[in-house]
Amino acid sequence: MRIMTDAxxxxxxxxxxxxxxxxxxxxQIKDALPSDHPLQDHDLYPGMKWSGRPIFIIDDDTTxxxxxxxxxxxxxxxxxxxxxxxxxxxGDRKEVQEIINTDHSSECSKYKE
Numbered sequence: 043m044r045i046m047t048d049a050x051x052x053x054x055x056x057x058x059x060x061x062x063x064x065x066x067x068x069x070q071i072k073d074a075l076p077s078d079h080p081l082q083d084h085d086l087y088p089g090m091k092w093s094g095r096p097i098f099i100i101d102d103d104t105t106x107x108x109x110x111x112x113x114x115x116x117x118x119x120x121x122x123x124x125x126x127x128x129x130x131x132x133g134d135r136k137e138v139q140e141i142i143n144t145d146h147s148s149e150c151s152k153y154k155e
Contacts, residue, residue, distance in 0.1 A: 053146035
């Protein structure tokens, strides 16, 4: 029996995206990107989101990478007036887990006295 060692442990404020919403979110993500953006041709799967905020961890099934896409932090695309979400390519699943853990600790600390 093979044991998965790269399984992620999802912790609040991160949550899994409901499968019923995936197609709509993919459409919204692609609509937010210019037609010449490299991610337009990639198979994207927004598997996790920050609870109550438009921040996603997206699996890029074309490259095998994970992407952090933050719609709260917008920037201009190649000197045009069009703004796109901040996009950060994550190194591996360990980096994704570190982000989840850091955000969890940070959010929990807000409620401790």
